[in-house]
Amino acid sequence: MSDILHRIGIDAKPENVFAPLTTIEGLRGWWVSNTNGNAAHGGLINFGFCDMQVIAAEPDQLVHWRCTRGPEEWVNTDVIFQLEWKQDQTIVLFRHANWKEPVEFMHHCSTKWATVLIGLRRGLEGGAFTAFPDDTKISGSWR
Amino acid sequence: MSDILHRIGIDAKPENVFAPLTTIEGLRGWWVSNTNGNAAHGGLINFGFCDMQVIAAEPDQLVHWRCTRGPEEWVNTDVIFQLEWKQDQTIVLFRHANWKEPVEFMHHCSTKWATVLIGLRRGLEGGAFTAFPDDTKISGSWR
Numbered sequence: 001m002s003d004i005l006h007r008i009g010i011d012a013k014p015e016n017v018f019a020p021l022t023t024i025e026g027l028r029g030w031w032v033s034n035t036n037g038n039a040a041h042g043g044l045i046n047f048g049f050c051d052m053q054v055i056a057a058e059p060d061q062l063v064h065w066r067c068t069r070g071p072e073e074w075v076n077t078d079v080i081f082q083l084e085w086k087q088d089q090t091i092v093l094f095r096h097a098n099w100k101e102p103v104e105f106m107h108h109c110s111t112k113w114a115t116v117l118i119g120l121r122r123g124l125e126g127g128a129f130t131a132f133p134d135d136t137k138i139s140g141s142w143r
Numbered sequence: 144m145s146d147i148l149h150r151i152g153i154d155a156k157p158e159n160v161f162a163p164l165t166t167i168e169g170l171r172g173w174w175v176s177n178t179n180g181n182a183a184h185g186g187l188i189n190f191g192f193c194d195m196q197v198i199a200a201e202p203d204q205l206v207h208w209r210c211t212r213g214p215e216e217w218v219n220t221d222v223i224f225q226l227e228w229k230q231d232q233t234i235v236l237f238r239h240a241n242w243k244e245p246v247e248f249m250h251h252c253s254t255k256w257a258t259v260l261i262g263l264r265r266g267l268e269g270g271a272f273t274a275f276p277d278d279t280k281i282s283g284s285w286r
Contacts, residue, residue: 002146003245004148005145005147005245005249005250005253006250006253006254007247007251007253007254007281007282008254008282009282011283087283089282091282093250094250102146102148104236106148107148107149107150107238108150110149110150111149111150111257111260111261114253114254114257114258115257115261117254118254118258118279118281121281136261138151138152138261138264139151139152139234140154140230140232
C-alpha cells in the first residue's frame with residue numbers, strides 16, 4: 001500500500017478549517033464546485049467524479065473519508081485530514097492512503113492534492129477559493 | 144520505506160526540461176537560488192541546506208540524485224526525475240524515494256516539492272521562476 005502525504009499550515013483556527021471540510025458549501029469552495037450530498041459524520045458526499053463516505057468527523061481534529069465510487073485506483077482508498085493548532089496556525093496533515101500500487105495516476109493525484117490544499121489555505125487566509133473547474137492546472141492532460 | 148511522488152506535464156521539449164535539472168544555473172532558477180557545485184553525471188551539487196550526488200543524468204530521460212548531506216531524514220534518500228515526451232508535453236515523473244519513515248517532515252516536503260515542480264513548469268512555460276527564497280510558502284513554519 002502507498003500513501004500520498006501533504007502538510008500545510010493555515011492562518012485560521014481549527015474550527016474554521018474543519019467547517020469547509022465538513023459542509024457541502026465549504027467543499028464547493030476549495031475542491032469541487034458541483035459537490036452534493038452530506039459531508040457530516042456518516043454522510044455520503046458526491047463530488048461528481050467520485051463518492052466519499054464520511055467515516056469520521058471529529059470537530060476541529062479529524063476528517064476521514066473512504067472512496068466508495070470513482071476512478072478505479074481510488075475505490076477503497078482513504079482520505080484523511082488531521083488538524084492541529086500549533087504555533088498560531090492550524091496544521092493540516094493530509095493522507096490519501098492505501099493505494100494498491102504507486103501508479104502514474106497516483107503521482108498526478110499527489111501533485112494535484114497539493115494544489116487543492118494550497119487553494120484551501122489561500123481561501124481561508126483571505127485569497128480566492130479555486131475549486132474545480134477553476135483549479136490550478138499541472139499538465140496538459142494526465143493520461 | 145516511503146516515497147514522495149509527483150507528476151507534472153510541461154509544454155517544453157525534454158531537452159529543455161533536462162537542462163535546468165543538470166546545470167547549476169538552471170537549478171538556481173527553479174529550486175535554490177544559491178546552488179553551487181557540479182550538476183552533471185558524477186557531480187556533487189551543493190544546495191546550501193543539502194548536498195546531492197548526481198547518480199545518473201541520462202540526457203532527456205532521467206536524473207537521479209542521492210542526498211549525502213542535509214536534514215537527517217533526507218540523508219541517503221533518492222531524488223529521481225523521469226522525463227517522457229507524451230501528448231505534446233514533457234511528463235516529469237518525480238520521486239523523492241526511500242524515506243525511512245513517513246514523518247511529519249515528509250508530509251511537508253511532499254507539498255513543498257509540488258510547489259517547486261509547478262514553479263519549474265511555470266518558468267519553462269514563460270512565467271516566472273521562483274527559486275528559494277522567492278518560493279511558494281505553504282505554512283507559517285514547518286516544525
